[in-house]
Amino acid sequence: GAGVSQSPSNKVTEKGKDVELRCDPISGHTALYWYRQSLGQGLEFLIYFQGNSAPDKSGLPSDRFSAERTGGSVSTLTIQRTQQEDSAVYLCASSLDGGAGTDTQYFGPGTRLTVL
């Protein structure tokens, strides 16, 4: 079946603009994760959705970042008033159940965000 998809694959924006990144998880997966991978650095966990529960937002780097998941499926990561340090590859993953990471995570190809 189809894997995790993300759109757009590349996004170039100007400093101060808002951007929305989209993630379509694997059908039937209840857990969804967002990560950020900056150049030369490891993956940074951002946020985790498990079913219809309120997400754990403690990993979001600032209040300019927000995420939502509609109908327990598609998720949108929004970055307001983008800064150059937001430039990174944003990766989304989903897993069948989740339960604090008990299942294998399947990753999408990522969205490369460049803030000029």
Add this chain to the structure above:
Amino acid sequence: KQEVTQIPAALSVPEGENLVLNCSFTDSAIYNLQWFRQDPGKGLTSLLLIQSSQREQTSGRLNASLDKSSGRSTLYIAASQPGDSATYLCAVSGGNQFYFGTGTSLTVIP
């Protein structure tokens, strides 16, 4: 805060060699540990997942071990092939948080 370290940062081996990648973590209160590979410009592919109650997992030429008490995991790759060239990442989960190491870049020379 959990810290995950991977050594070495880069490794180059001739084809056919067996090799070991290392991952260490500072907090042993984890739910599981996963090994991933990342190919240039692509997302991550899960290789093996070890639950906290398990000691090892095997898939084909790959074997991953977990020693929670010492905060260590190893990924053993047998009979390496050029197609194994990639960055290998380990990640631990605990308390709804997920922590990745910075990876080991592996090059297998034909």
